[in-house]
Amino acid sequence: MKPTVKDVAKKANVSPSTVSRVINDHPSISDDTKEKVRKIMQEMNYFPNAAARNLGKQKANAIAVILPPLDSKERIGNPFYLELINTVNEAAHEYQVTTAIASAKTMEALLASVMRMYRQQQVDGFILSYSENRDPVAEYLIANKIPFTLIGRPAQQESAVTYIDNDNQLLGKQATEFLIQKGHQKILFASNVDEEVLFFERYFGYQEALMRAGLTTFPAATFTKTEDFTNFPNLIKETEATALVVIDDVFALRIIQLANLHGLVVPDDLSLISFNNSIFATLVHPYLTTVDVDITDLGHLATEKLIDQIQQKPVHGSQLVVPHELIQRETVIARKNA
Structure with missing residues (x-):
């Protein structure tokens, strides 16, 4: 039988409301009490209900990666996006945040998906994995002051966007x-x-x-x-x-x-x-x-800066440039008359 908040409270000799405040990391609870309750939760294999916890905090504890419209075989099969999703997922795990995906075949359907995810509080913010001219998704995020980071350079309102990119x-x-x-x-x-x-x-x-x-x-x-x-x-x-x-x-x-x-x-x-x-x-x-x-660096920095926005921490600098490296292999040879 799964342990409950009351079971944890009884063993820790505190009230159930104190356990709830520990789960939500409430500042009114001392560090010693938090440590004691969390240790007992771990011993009892108690995992708080995420939906109930987030309801009190009005947070989804989730972020979404927005893929470009998957309107071609090259985009559907492009490993850049799969590697990016994997990297963001790993980085989000460090913050105890889950990752969702926003994707569609058309820009109209993609915008509708992003709007629905945010309005239904399924996610707290977005990582936009592409940058295009006249993009209604970017325009929606900027206009509604929704937390998001961009991988790439903004096509519009550059000063209003936190973005991570190569040069x-x-x-x-x-x-x-x-x-x-x-x-x-x-x-x-x-x-x-x-x-x-x-x-x-x-x-x-x-x-x-x-x-x-x-x-x-x-x-x-x-x-x-x-x-x-x-x-x-x-x-x-x-x-x-x-x-x-x-x-x-x-x-x-x-x-x-x-x-x-x-x-x-x-x-x-x-x-x-x-x-x-x-x-x-x-x-x-x-x-x-x-x-x-360096997709790994792009994904980690994009996640870190998005979490900072969601937590309303100061975001230093709107642009972060990730280094690159030229890898010589077999598809370039010297011209014989060089």
């Missing part, structure tokens, strides 16, 4: 510079998204590196429609590209498949560098040369 413009610049150092002069930037802030930042970094080197910059090669994939061999032929900077590891694998389909071999015909250093980077050959964005 994505620097990432794009350094990835491109790495290809230039290997003797590549005709370099493309390839992406399957064109609205996310990290797309613009990484593409700007690509442009900066090429302009500094006095080399030609090309319009971003965005693959958002079927005809974009069909035009791939013509694009390579017209630009005489020998290397690509690709938006992330998952899409890099798609580019490798596309190249092979048209008789181009990576890295012999096309060198390729991507971002995230996900599990896919070493699942198939050639292993991806990629930039590690």
